[in-house]
Amino acid sequence: MENKLIKYKMYSFKKHPSIESIQIIEGKNNFPISWLNQQGYCEYQIYLQYMKGIKTPESKAMKKGTDVHNQLEEKFLESAEPATFEEVLEISKEESTLTRECFVISPDDGIRGFIDEIWMTPTEIIIIDDKPGSKAFPSTINQVRAYCLAFKKMSNDERPIKGALRQRGTENIFWIEEFDKDREKEILFTINRMHSLFDGQKPFMATKNPNKCKSCRYNDCCEESKVLK
Incomplete structure (x- = not known):
């Protein structure tokens, strides 16, 4: 499997006037995909x-x-070896390639991020996100699904796309699924909720799990966590 360093295209953007790290790209709020992991744990963290x-x-x-x-x-x-995104897609139709830190973006969906690792083979594409543990949580699943969505929109490739979670620092892939139409609908629902939070249409919801609050680094400054104590 050939290692390819993908040179990514830069997008022009404006900073959001009040929300750090949100960029306005092609007239739409665009947030980092990694926020979906945080949102699944406690979306009030994003607000704080x-x-x-x-x-x-x-x-x-x-x-x-x-x-x-x-x-x-x-x-x-x-x-x-350095190559463009398009070049790697074409090469991988004949021989397998591996790339790390691949930038993906979907301006239409308002998401962007860097994928830890991608295996592109002539028959399928596997998008891997590394995590410290070996348990697939809804939050980490949402994150890798969003990476799959952005990759699909960027590539327009017809090969099956799979999302996978791997234990960081090992070869242990402990969760994998095909990114089909049903998974796409599910992650779009969550992405749209995120945008409704940033637009002020819906309030940020804090977790109701006191165990999460105890281990949260915002515990001391979160008024919501005090309600659970």
């Missing part, structure tokens, strides 16, 4: 971090994840 601007230190788990991620990236770059 990006709308109220509350900053908290990185946890040990976050720092470890960054270190492992950087190590994998350095190893990949040792043998990766």
Whole structure:
């Protein structure tokens, strides 16, 4: 499998006037796909971090994840050859390719992000998101489904697309599914909810799970968590 470093196209954008990290691309709010993982855990975190601007230190788990991620990236770059997104798509129809940190975007759906790893083979495309554990949560599933959606919109490729979750730093793929029309409808529903939050049409909902609140890094500054105590 050939390692390919995809050179991604830059999009012009404007900063959102009040929400950090939201970009306005082609006239539409565009948010990072990684927020879907956060939203599935507790979407009120997004409100605290990006709308109220509350900053908290990185946890040990976050720092470890960054270190492992950087190590994998350095190893990949040792043998990766640069190519455009379109070139890799064409090459992979004849021989399998592997790429890391592939930027994907869907201006129509208002999402963008970097995929940890993609395997493109002549018969299928597998989109992999690395996670610290080995359990597939609805939040992590939503994140990888959104990556699949953005990749599908960018590539217009007819090969089956599969989304997968892998235990970070290992070869253990502990969850995989084909990204079909039903999965696409489900993730579009969640993406549309996110946009309704940013537009002020719906309120940010805090988790009702006190165990999540106890381990949340926003615990001390979240008025919602105090309700559960």
